[in-house]
Amino acid sequence: MSSPEPRQTSGRRRGFGRRPAPDGPRATFRQLLPFILEHKPVLAWVAVLSIVAALAGLAQPLLIGQVITVVESGETLGALVWVLVGLVVVNGVITGYQHYLLQRTGEGIVLSSRKRLVARILHLPISEFDTRRTGDLVSRVGSDTTLLRAVLTQGLVEAIGGAVTFVGALVAMLIIDPVLLGLTALVVAVAIVTVTLLSGRVRDASHRAQTKVGDVAAAVERAIGAVRTIRAAGATEREAAAVDREAEGAWKMGVKVAKISALIVPVAGIAMQISFLVVLGVGGFRVASGAITIANLVAFLMFLFMMIMPLGLAFGALTSVNQALGALGRIQEILDLPSEDQHDRALASLASASLAALATADGPEAPAIAFDDVHFSYARTRQDPADPGNTSPDASIPEPEVAERRPVLHGVSFDVPRGRRVALVGPSGAGKSTILALIERFYDPSVGEIRLGGLDLRTLDRRAFRAQIGYVEQDAPVLAGTLRENLLLGTPDASDADCIRVLESVNLGEVLSRDPAGLGAEVGEEGVKLSGGERQRLAIARALLAAPPILLLDESTSSLDGRNERMMREAIDAVAADRTLLVIAHRLSTVVDSDLIIVLDHGRVVGQGTHAELIESTPLYRELAEHQLLV
Numbered sequence: 349m350s351s352p353e354p355r356q357t358s359g360r361r362r363g364f365g366r367r368p369a370p371d372g373p374r375a376t377f378r379q380l381l382p383f384i385l386e387h388k389p390v391l392a393w394v395a396v397l398s399i400v401a402a403l404a405g406l407a408q409p410l411l412i413g414q415v416i417t418v419v420e421s422g423e424t425l426g427a428l429v430w431v432l433v434g435l436v437v438v439n440g441v442i443t444g445y446q447h448y449l450l451q452r453t454g455e456g457i458v459l460s461s462r463k464r465l466v467a468r469i470l471h472l473p474i475s476e477f478d479t480r481r482t483g484d485l486v487s488r489v490g491s492d493t494t495l496l497r498a499v500l501t502q503g504l505v506e507a508i509g510g511a512v513t514f515v516g517a518l519v520a521m522l523i524i525d526p527v528l529l530g531l532t533a534l535v536v537a538v539a540i541v542t543v544t545l546l547s548g549r550v551r552d553a554s555h556r557a558q559t560k561v562g563d564v565a566a567a568v569e570r571a572i573g574a575v576r577t578i579r580a581a582g583a584t585e586r587e588a589a590a591v592d593r594e595a596e597g598a599w600k601m602g603v604k605v606a607k608i609s610a611l612i613v614p615v616a617g618i619a620m621q622i623s624f625l626v627v628l629g630v631g632g633f634r635v636a637s638g639a640i641t642i643a644n645l646v647a648f649l650m651f652l653f654m655m656i657m658p659l660g661l662a663f664g665a666l667t668s669v670n671q672a673l674g675a676l677g678r679i680q681e682i683l684d685l686p687s688e689d690q691h692d693r694a695l696a697s698l699a700s701a702s703l704a705a706l707a708t709a710d711g712p713e714a715p716a717i718a719f720d721d722v723h724f725s726y727a728r729t730r731q732d733p734a735d736p737g738n739t740s741p742d743a744s745i746p747e748p749e750v751a752e753r754r755p756v757l758h759g760v761s762f763d764v765p766r767g768r769r770v771a772l773v774g775p776s777g778a779g780k781s782t783i784l785a786l787i788e789r790f791y792d793p794s795v796g797e798i799r800l801g802g803l804d805l806r807t808l809d810r811r812a813f814r815a816q817i818g819y820v821e822q823d824a825p826v827l828a829g830t831l832r833e834n835l836l837l838g839t840p841d842a843s844d845a846d847c848i849r850v851l852e853s854v855n856l857g858e859v860l861s862r863d864p865a866g867l868g869a870e871v872g873e874e875g876v877k878l879s880g881g882e883r884q885r886l887a888i889a890r891a892l893l894a895a896p897p898i899l900l901l902d903e904s905t906s907s908l909d910g911r912n913e914r915m916m917r918e919a920i921d922a923v924a925a926d927r928t929l930l931v932i933a934h935r936l937s938t939v940v941d942s943d944l945i946i947v948l949d950h951g952r953v954v955g956q957g958t959h960a961e962l963i964e965s966t967p968l969y970r971e972l973a974e975h976q977l978l979v
């Protein structure tokens with residue numbers, strides 16, 4: 349993740365000392381509420397149990413006061429003792445049950461926050477992934493969400509139940525001796541102010557600590573993702589040291605959270621001890637002067653204890669809530685990003701229905717794909733709602749601010765006729781893959797229009813038009829799992845027979861016989877157990893299984909040996925048979941017999957025609973062909 353701008357509040361004096369604002373947005377308790385309120389019924393039940401437990405607890409000093417009075421008067425205790433024992437047992441059982449319910453609900457909050465986060469991450473615009481680090485996103489799902497659990501498990505609900513005890517004890521103390529209560533209140537007030545001031549710092553420190561944990565995850569992801577390259581380059585130690593540095597950063601922030609929490613934890617205990625001393629001293633004096641009885645002083649001390657206990661819980665809860673809010677800031681930052689199709693939903697109508705015509709024999713006259721004066725720049729995107737250039741169709745959705753433009757396409761126009769085989773060729777970096785990304789609508793053109801079957805892509809439902817297009821990326825991603833899982837990615841209902849047929853159509857029938865598990869054979873992390881050519885053909889097979897009327901194929905740049913190249917050519921021939929095919933070719937030999945070849949250079953179309961025509965008309969094409977010994 350790029351480092352966000354320092355916030356305006358940075359350096360402003362708040363609480364104790366200067367407190368720089370955390371990186372990224374801060375979450376508020378209001379944002380936490382929806383997660384908690386999802387579990388309203390259980391929490392209501394826990395609250396009832398808390399109140400019962402509090403009342404059972406509150407009754408105890410009263411009963412003990414009575415016991416002392418009875419003992420003083422020399423009468424027998426009788427049932428009083430049994431009532432007291434009963435109250436203690438009820439209190440214990442309720443507390444245990446409550447603990448279980450809260451732990452379970454805490455897990456529920458983690459689960460729902462993970463689900464929301466994953467749903468949003470997987471629907472983010474592709475441009476977000478250009479600027480964010482995978483490890484950091486994974487860490488938000490894995491680590492930040494777990495901090496939300498502590499809101500429930502570490503005191504908040506008990507503290508709410510404890511409020512009953514607190515108020516009850518306060519009233520009882522007021523009745524017993526207002527003077528002693530006044531002294532106690534003074535000590536408690538100082539404790540409350542101290543903790544409130546400290547707890548805001550916990551939130552900020554926790555946010556930074558979680559950001560650091562995200563940095564660690566990103567560093568680990570980077571190192572593991574390129575482990576072969578790193579090993580081969582002898583850079584293992586340096587990479588390990590880089591991860592260590594991030595881990596030490598996380599440790600430092602963790603220690604900072606621990607330091608602030610350490611200041612909070614003893615506050616309740618200290619307040620209790622000071623109050624006890626004050627009450628004992630002043631109370632003893634008042635007993636001696638006859639202002640109160642010993643029984644009342646003992647009851648007062650017990651109520652004091654009962655009042656401070658929930659206060660301790662509340663302080664603990666405040667710490668964990670603030671820690672959770674630190675993490676929630678990072679979760680909410682992602683949840684607040686608009687999803688890829690949020691803008692689409694704001695459009696009045698989506699002309700998806702007419703798309704189906706692309707797949708039929710008497711489909712639209714219009715070309716399958718048309719580019720009309722398309723200009724495009726990649727942008728480093730950062731959210732800035734204050735951006736005056738905010739031109740979202742729905743004004744409530746902030747448009748990403750364009751911080752830095754990289755013009756890649758300059759007025760590109762071409763048609764891909766229906767049912768034809770068209771090739772895009774050109775030097776590296778000419779913008780070929782970008783064209784396919786625009787057809788998939790991973791990005792929108794800055795200027796110009798892209799049409800599918802004559803319909804402006806921006807008016808179409810993304811799911812609907814993507815269903816019409818098979819897309820095989822350049823580095824043909826193969827997912828960890830089995831051959832079958834890879835094939836069924838876009839067509840979960842396909843039969844094994846369909847899978848085998850499609851594998852054979854791309855010359856991959858042989859991989860089935862390599863492993864007794866057949867379609868159930870594991871391909872390894874990112875398909876590491878397959879060769880580069882096999883990965884590419886598996887990706888083609890996956891796209892073909894859905895039988896899309898249009899196929900976009902970004903040929904692998906990795907060199908294929910003669911046999912693999914032949915297999916790839918045959919696979920492409922098989923693919924082209926009954927559909928529109930747009931291939932990016934790095935080896936002209938795979939596309940010389942295409943119906944149309946479009947030559948791209950520095951983001952401009954510099955020639956269109958058949959191989960023979962381009963050899964005559966387009967010097968760049970002729971040069972490419974000469975290099976590849978085709979002329």
Ligand SMILES: Nc1ncnc2c1ncn2[C@@H]1O[C@H](COP(=O)(O)OP(=O)(O)OP(=O)(O)O)[C@@H](O)[C@H]1O
Nearest residue numbers: 478726754756775776777778779780781782783822
């Ligand atoms: N996600 C991205 N963010 C920013 N710039 C990008 C991104 N993807 C590509 N580019 C830039 O856009 C330009 C065109 O890239 P593109 O991948 O479309 O070229 P290409 O013709 O497919 O190249 P190759 O033949 O090497 O695959 C390059 O300068 C590249 O650096």
